[in-house]
Amino acid sequence: MVGNVPTRTAMFAGKDFSSRILESNGYQRSCAREGVAGFCSGLPEALVTTPFQVVKVRMQSKELVQFYRNDFDCLVKVLSEEGTMALFTGLSTTVIRNSVWNGIYFGAIAKLSDWSGPGPDGLAGEIQNLVTGLCAGIVATLFDAPLDVVKSRIQESRPTARRTLPATLIELSREGGIPALYKGFVPKAWRMGIGGAVGFVTFEFVHRRLEKAMSGAPDLGAVPDSITTKDEYETCLGQLSFRDGLPDDDTVQKVYDNLDRSRGVSAFLDMVPLASLEAMRRGLVENGMDAANKVMIFETLMDCSSLFLTGNTDTVYATGLLNLQRDGPTVIEMPPSVGPCTVDDAFFRFVTDMGGPGPDRGAGGKYLILPPGYKGSTPEGYYIATSPTYTNWFVGRGFLREGKPDHAAAEWRDKLKVYPLSASGNPPKMEYLNISGRVMNTIHANDFSFFEEVNAVIQYEPIDFLEPELRGNLAAIGIMKGKPFQPDERMKALLTEAAVIGNATSRAISFAPRDKPEIYENSEWQSLFQGGDYHWLSHGGAGGRNKDARTRFFYVATVNSAAMILKMVGVGSQYAMASRDSEHKYLDGAKTYTLTLPPNVPAKDFWSLVVYDTQTRSMLKTKQLFPSRNSVAHAAEIKQSPDGSTTVWFAPSAPPGHEGNWIQTVPGKMWFLLLRLYGPLEPWFDKTWRPGEIVEVVEPEDFVEASVLVWTLVAPELPSCLRSLEAPPVHSVEVCEEELSGDVYATG
CATH class of the missing domain: 2.60.40.1610 (Domain of unknown function DUF1254)
Structure with a gap:
């Protein structure tokens, strides 16, 4: 007790003193800084603790205890017989041992505190500190134990048997190898761990109260950790550093770059409708x-x-x-x-x-x-x-x-x-x-010029056509009515990056929405007009404006009409979009797919399928010119199945026998599809009619390979041309398709 109190005092005081010096020289709190400060505290602790350690070791030694009546007698005899320096026997080893232990201990506390975050107030916070101190003490002892064993061997020696650290280390290794250096490790680890835990909790508790008492200020209550700012944070922006809550220059630059970039991304997503209409205006005026x-x-x-x-x-x-x-x-x-x-x-x-x-x-x-x-x-x-x-x-x-x-x-x-x-x-x-057949562009930009499109509209239109919140965000990136839009090099670079991120976000929202607006359960058919409100208000306004739904619609479509959300049986049109097949994979222009529309498509006027380019969100440019099929213009070409259903094929070239039901795709280009019903009928609205999913067609050679097992089971029922397990020519498969029953072909 007599030795431990001054020892711990010297350790914590030395560490706190070293931390303040390092902080005053610009080193922010971190695991490394706290470890260095702890290492430095080893010297003052050793100066205080070594005399107590010498007396303790002498009294615990079976060989030496016979010479002393008690601790005080041991102290007196060592001073009188061996001199003052005898009380500092093994000082160098103690300095090394304490510095290593303290450095690892305080470094571990800093890291564990970062991992666990600010502790709660009251008893729960003290328990968190207790656990942190315990873990740090055990970890430090793992590295420190060999030095502690060496120190004890040196300090138990009589003056006639002086030992050095290297010699003692070699001696112990020869006597029992590595295990000898970890003699009594388990109880020592628990002792040091518990001591570290109690010491850390006690220090933090007393330190806080002494600071209050010595400040002369009244007790105004503890400041919750939740409202304070730590010295360092690791974030997606890199390390953010503070001194008592004040950001350093590097942090200021990082957060302002992030703020301007983020506002640019928000402006992109918010202004997609505006830029789209402006691109439409420019395209029409140019023509x-x-x-x-x-x-x-x-x-x-x-x-x-x-x-x-x-x-x-x-x-x-x-x-x-x-x-x-x-x-x-x-x-x-x-x-x-x-x-x-x-x-x-x-x-x-x-x-x-x-x-x-x-x-x-x-x-x-x-x-x-x-x-x-x-x-x-x-x-x-x-x-x-x-x-x-x-x-x-x-x-x-x-x-x-x-x-x-x-x-x-x-x-x-x-x-x-x-x-x-x-x-x-x-x-x-x-x-x-x-202007049929006219080559023209009406689509907004996806690079820095997007913001120039937006600025042109802001300058021309009345100032209050946008709500203040949107105008404020635009003004923050330099777009403001009556002022030139002239971003400097830094801001232009940030807005260029913001356009890249905004475009990527728009594409994710459009083709991989998190809140998947499925029209049917477990289907890739999705609604473009999500939420049922042409103002894009969610839950009748209680959920605010669904900005993602607005961005998604205007990134791939035009025309905002109140009629599009109304159930008007036999009037107007309804839409469904699909960009993935039945296996939830994006649609690839190099592959072959089919889509089956069940009988009695619920459209009073007609139905239509149009294929679009995922880059431009416009019609896919193909030799077909009209990448579509509809039930009026192509009525004479489209073949229906005996049950009244219609199967449409999507492929780079027309599948033989299906030319009238074929829409051309392009290898190397991805695509998506819109189904339109003109004059939609009740079965569309009550979902009793449902289009099939888009299904990738297995190529003939893959079909043969994948169907070997099926053929061995049903060979007697198959036509003669397919009874052999050798792959037939492609034309053989095409001919035999007609012979196969629907069930067998579907199984294959």
Whole structure:
């Protein structure tokens, strides 16, 4: 007791003193720093502890205890007979032993504390410190034990038998080998572990209270560890370092780079709808759409020449731009019974539907689109909608008649009118631009220029067309109305990286969503319009805005319409997207797949399948030009099975006998598919009708190899050309397909 108290005092005081010196020289708290500080504490501890150790060892030695009556007598005789230096016998060994033990002990405490995190207040925190001290003490003793044995052998010697550390180490090794150096290790480890635990807890407890008492400040209560900042953290940004909560220069730079990059990523994800509409505007303007009275029509349908997000090959598009700042309130005269039409603003927000889903219910009529903040009067006889932005895009889809676009194209040309309200007395002559087959791009960028697209919209549109939260994030990366967007080299590099990360995130959200919006259980068919709200509000607004769902939709699609979320049996259209096969693998353009649509597809007008490029999210560019099949335009070519189902093939070349049911794919290109139902019927909404999954077709040679076992079991029922176990020529398999029963072929 007499020796242990000053010994532990010297150890903890020496370590604390060394830690403060290292900290004042810029070394932040770490396992290494605490280990060095502990190592340095070995010297003061040894100076205090060695005299007590000499007396203790003499009294415990069977050979020497006979010379002394008690501890005090031993101390007096050693001083009188051997001199003061005899009390420091083995000092060098003790210094080494204590330094090693202390260094490992305090280093282990630091590492264990980092692993376990800040301890709770009260008794639970003291228990955590107790366990930490116990573990650190045992670990330190594992490395220190040989030195302790050597020290004890040296200190039990009489003056006539002086020993050095190397000589004693060799002597012990010769006597009993390595085990001799770990004599009594288990009890020693427990003793040192328990001592380390008690010492650590006691030191921390007393140290905290002494600091309070000596500060002269009133006891204001303990500061919870949960609100403090440690000196070091290991993060994905690297090491973050603090001095009493203040970040060093390197940490400041790291966190600001991360903040700007993160805001750039958030801006990318939030602004996908805005950039997409801006890219649409630019693409249309570059191809002649520079006035309200100019309308583009895909008179012979859209093919894969044009880059439009998931455009279809099944309807006659008529599209145009409204510039409400230039033209003021603008009129759209909608023809009757052509097809649905939608107006969206510059952030791809819904403004109004026209045609069947709109208030005219397919009868046609005049629509008046008012600019933001309009205060003037409005005439009667119009369906009126106010847009929050100056730029607006409208698109109409004319349905085919007998599989041909002629009627719809003529209806758009003859009856669709667009003009400023101010010119309603003498509207300018309409100009209709046929752009079928036109090579053009309407898709937003995925690199730094994405932010330039966004900035162009911010500069043109009214300041309040975006909510302050979104405007604030854009301003933080340098995009602010009335100010030039001129990022320096550092910010441009960060935003370039942010675009890469934002694009990667958009692709993950689109093609590998975490909240998989399955239409059917255990299916790869997914809904693009997730959440059932065209404002993208979750759970009626209680869950806020589902930003991932919004990003996903606008990264692969266009047109935001209230009608898309409504159950309108026999009206409008419904969509399902698939980008993986039945084995949950992405669709590969080099492979062959089939998709079977069960009988009685629930579409009053027609159904359609279109293949898209995963890079551009536009139609896959193939020699087919129209990478699609639909039940109207291809009615004469598509073959149905006897049960009324339809199997569509996807492959680089047409499978013999299935040319009319084939959509071409491209080796080296991945693809995804959209199923559209025009005039969806009740079985679609109640899910009693369900499309099959996309299934990879086993190539003939693989088919033969994989079916050997089946053939041996059912050979008597197979046609003669397949009874041999030798692989037949490819054409033999094709011929025999017709002979095989459905069950046997499916098994194979």
